[in-house]
Amino acid sequence: MKTWKMAARAEKMNPSVLREILKVTDLPGIISLAGGLPSPKTFPISAFADACAEVLKNDGAAALQYAASEGYGPLRQAVADMLPWNVDPAQVLITTGSQQGLDLVAKVLIDPGSRVLVETPTYLGALQAFGPMEPTPVSVASDDEGVIVEDLIAKAKDSRFIYLLPNFQNPTGRTMSEARRVAVSAAAEAADLPIIEDNPYGDLWFDEAPPLPLTARNPEGCIYLGSFSKVLAPGLRLGFLVAPKAIYPKLLQAKQAVDLHTPIFTQRMVVEVMKDGFLARHVPTIRALYKRQRDAMTAALTREMKGLDVTFNAPVGGMFMWARLPEGIDTVKLLPKAVERGVAFVPGAPFYADGQGDPRTLRLSFVTASVDEIDTAIAALAATLREQLAH
Numbered sequence: 001m002k003t004w005k006m007a008a009r010a011e012k013m014n015p016s017v018l019r020e021i022l023k024v025t026d027l028p029g030i031i032s033l034a035g036g037l038p039s040p041k042t043f044p045i046s047a048f049a050d051a052c053a054e055v056l057k058n059d060g061a062a063a064l065q066y067a068a069s070e071g072y073g074p075l076r077q078a079v080a081d082m083l084p085w086n087v088d089p090a091q092v093l094i095t096t097g098s099q100q101g102l103d104l105v106a107k108v109l110i111d112p113g114s115r116v117l118v119e120t121p122t123y124l125g126a127l128q129a130f131g132p133m134e135p136t137p138v139s140v141a142s143d144d145e146g147v148i149v150e151d152l153i154a155k156a157k158d159s160r161f162i163y164l165l166p167n168f169q170n171p172t173g174r175t176m177s178e179a180r181r182v183a184v185s186a187a188a189e190a191a192d193l194p195i196i197e198d199n200p201y202g203d204l205w206f207d208e209a210p211p212l213p214l215t216a217r218n219p220e221g222c223i224y225l226g227s228f229s230k231v232l233a234p235g236l237r238l239g240f241l242v243a244p245k246a247i248y249p250k251l252l253q254a255k256q257a258v259d260l261h262t263p264i265f266t267q268r269m270v271v272e273v274m275k276d277g278f279l280a281r282h283v284p285t286i287r288a289l290y291k292r293q294r295d296a297m298t299a300a301l302t303r304e305m306k307g308l309d310v311t312f313n314a315p316v317g318g319m320f321m322w323a324r325l326p327e328g329i330d331t332v333k334l335l336p337k338a339v340e341r342g343v344a345f346v347p348g349a350p351f352y353a354d355g356q357g358d359p360r361t362l363r364l365s366f367v368t369a370s371v372d373e374i375d376t377a378i379a380a381l382a383a384t385l386r387e388q389l390a391h
């Protein structure tokens with residue numbers, strides 16, 4: 001086999017630890033609480049069929065032509081209208097998923113060795129997106145409400161940005177309180193530290209909308225990333241960012257180099273689907289479904305883990321729950337045993353940028369499996385745990 005001389009950066013790339021771990025979880029017969037897959041029950045398939053036909057009938061040629069890198073004007077306007085602060089559509093950049101937003105941010109803001117502050121734990125996909133630009137990720141101590149302000153202040157100096165997930169965080173499901181947002185926003189502004197705010201789950205609240213985004217409090221100091229993956233469908237690969245004038249042109253140039261523009265057919269189709277207030281009717285059905293499933297998982301954990309030293313949170317929105325198992329359990333080692341009993345989850349440790357993750361933690365998605373499957377899966381997880389503890 002020919003050996004290729006690769007870039008130093010490629011030599012450093014590794015398959016995601018998680019992908020390796022999760023290979024075992026795709027086997028038939030496994031109930032997966034692992035992946036972050038929205039429930040397919042929420043995909044508005046017939047609305048897309050109608051919109052697809054409309055777009056081809058009315059604007060077929062334009063929908064199949066090259067288009068502007070900034071994105072489709074009516075979609076940029078719709079995004080600006082959706083957001084809870086005053087957004088100029090000229091500051092909206094349509095991206096191929098919010099994952100691309102993370103890539104663009106990395107290309108524009110990170111030099112090799114740049115300090116990049118992240119939560120403990122944080123979204124693994126962001127660490128992967130930043131990785132090729134060779135940053136030095138620095139973990140900021142965090143509690144149930146997100147990053148701890150004193151530690152943020154202590155670490156802010158000479159850092160390029162802090163990457164934050166204030167709503168229903170991936171992986172923990174936690175949400176930043178109003179008071180914490182005020183303090184984080186003020187501290188970042190005082191330290192002249194840009195905030196990258198990633199908010200793909202913000203619309204999936206159960207009882208009340210979360211507090212205003214950090215970006216709404218200081219739009220000049222933040223880049224905001226949003227997504228249609230969780231409110232319409234992830235296969236669209238449609239997201240957006242909102243950036244201040246001082247940085248927008250560079251993000252746009254980076255975007256141009258990556259893929260010229262996000263598929264215009266998809267953008268036009270989504271505008272067509274969203275007309276007449278579709279999301280205002282559709283998103284509440286997703287919230288109601290996910291809330292029922294969160295309740296089912298909370299009830300199953302309470303019932304099945306009785307008498308065991310297991311703690312877990314009850315997120316007020318989003319897709320994920322975070323649990324901590326008894327002393328002595330390592331969830332990386334527990335996973336293959338759980339898979340033997342037909343259930344998969346994601347171990348928590350890989351989500352920590354500093355490698356200091358608690359081996360007892362794990363992430364559970366409550367949205368992909370049905371209520372019955374959740375019951376079966378949590379019972380299987382409890383049986384696996386009891387067996388391990390008996391050893």
Ligand code: PMP
Pocket residue numbers: 036096097098099100123125165170198200226227228229234237238239
């Ligand atoms: N950010 C976070 C926190 C996520 O959980 C995800 C999806 N797993 C993304 C970004 C990427 O989402 P998408 O590219 O589908 O918009």
